[in-house]
Amino acid sequence: MRILYLLFLGGGFSLLVANGFLGREFFGNRRRADLPPSVRQTPGAYRTFLHNNGFHGGK
């Protein structure tokens, strides 16, 4: 039980510290990616790039 508790405490505080002091986010509809220069320079390509990365807006 003590080990289980330590695991829970470790997990909880790791999330808190990573978010509060390193700025890491673990939940939410977001993703980090390298945006190729071609995409950066073309609005239409940018939308396609987002779509291909799983961002599908709308109902």
Added chain:
Amino acid sequence: MTTLASCPSCGAALNFRPGTMVTVCPYCKALAARRDRNPELLGKVADLVDTGSPLGLGASGTHAGRAFTLAGRVQLKHALGGVWDEWYLALDDGRWGWLAEAQGRFYLTFTQQPHGTLPPVDALQPGGPADLGPDGLWTVGEVSQATFHSAEGEIPWAVDPGATYRFADLSGRNGAFATLDYSEEPPLFFLGRETPLAELGIRGGLRKPAKVGVQGLGCPHCGGTLALHAPDQTQRVGCPSCGSLLSAADGKLAFLKSLKQPRQDVVIPLGAEGTLQGERVTCIGQLRRSCSIDDTDYPWNEYLLLDSQHGFRWLVQSDGHWSLATAVAPGEVPAVRDGQKNLSALGASWRRFQDVTAVVEGVWGEFYWAVEQGERVEVAEFVAPPRSLSCERQAHKGGGEVNWSLSTYLEPETVWSAFKLEGAPPAPQGIASFQPNPHKATLAKGALWLVGALGLLLALVLAESMTHRNVELFHQRLDLFELARIDPTSAAAPDRRIPAKRPAPGVQPATEPQEPVYFSGPIEIKNGFQNLALTLEAPVNNAWISLEGALVSETTGVAELFLVESSFYHGVDGGESWAEGAQGETVYLSAVPAGTYVLRLAPTWDGRVPPVRAIDVRLRQGVLRWLYPGLALLAILIVPLLLVLRMTAFETWRWQESMYSSKTGGG
């Protein structure tokens, strides 16, 4: 001043000090009563029973700064057959004190003039209260009768040989003790307290050396060898060889009857020595008792232990559970009413668990009272794990008595280790009434961790709240018509009718979405260790707007991609109004390295025309998210909560067996 007189029987010299009513001739055992002229012969007394008393006639000591001499002794026979001593202290100020000796305990009392009317003996119930008015509220320990048996020395009361009188022993807090003696009318009132012998500083006197060690005797029925470890105090012996019940007096055994003993399933043999709670003890008796609840018999074993101070303790074994019990003076426990559920005593709160009639089924070894097979006592058990407080009431000729005992739960391994028993103890069955809750102990051990973790959480949240300033990096109101290059005047008015039904999930837009994209100017991010929050606010009404976006580093091209939506629907369905969604949403992004960034936003909506004219987009940095402290708090509390659940389940299981549980509604 001592008066000298001659024995009316043998002419030997007799002493009558002030207050002496009767003197026993040391030569012919004549009982001589003080009279105006010559002593009157009342009769002769029987031989004294060897009670193993450590006191002797003529011994001296001090009490409250006054010297005293043990001037006399009377032996009284109890209604249950035992004999006890009453010693008379002649103090140097002319007063007399009564020193009663029973089961190795001493009670020193003095006659008192009661301040009120003493209650009649029939009004007193063992275990019940005795209200003596100005003389206090007492607990009745015993109501019984005593018969004069023998005497020696000088006695300060008019002895009537062979007379029987009733008495009540009262017990109060902190060892207070009183006796109401109903041999006279009005009754006599003796007041005092339990007094350790060492406190009296007794020295000298004529006494037999105390029997020490083991006395070997033969069973008068089968001839088997019986080892008596407390021969001075033993009154009954159950022969383990032939099952005979024997009486013990004056170092001799007498056959009383043959017992039909149950199967002996004890684990601690007679004579076994061990060390329990730092005290050297010897098992001298084994008792099998049982009670019946709903026509089911519940047997248990009790082991009588003799400690190094010649005191007694009980080791109780029931369904693999063990406990160690010691006697508690009745006065230490407030009077208990029938069915009373809660009790406050000995600095603890106790909860009544059950009431049973305990019956003695088997007797092996030696006992300090006249135990009988079939002996019945009414037991009321109160528990405060890991302890229990039991009240045993026994009715007998002349009244009855109440005995309280305090039991402490022992782990079976403790008993095995104490007596060096072979093998492993059997696993306990079920939950004992006062078994400590193991989850409670675990929770208590973890309390420090819990407090420490909560403190750390508080400190981290405080630190985070001081460093997170919610800095706004970008704020823009986007005109969607302008962004999508739609002429507002030519655009059809959006359908603002309230839909009759909720929109079916997965409905695709009727027309292809527009492809407007917004590019922000350079956004300078200086802190690379704080999160980002992008908030979309769009006052949509039964419509949605989705914002696909990216926060792109101008130098590396690394982008944080995100999706945020504003979707709000409401209506009436079957006469009930409903609403879902919200007119805004925030998406949180991980911290990005310090540098210059550009925000690219691509809004989409259903249909050709946007549902609202403009949307509001805001980017902030250093936003305190309560989700993470909440998760940490959950991590801190989840194991304690789990333990609380298990602790509660354990208690529920325990109290299912009680006749005073809330479910059974006992009492």
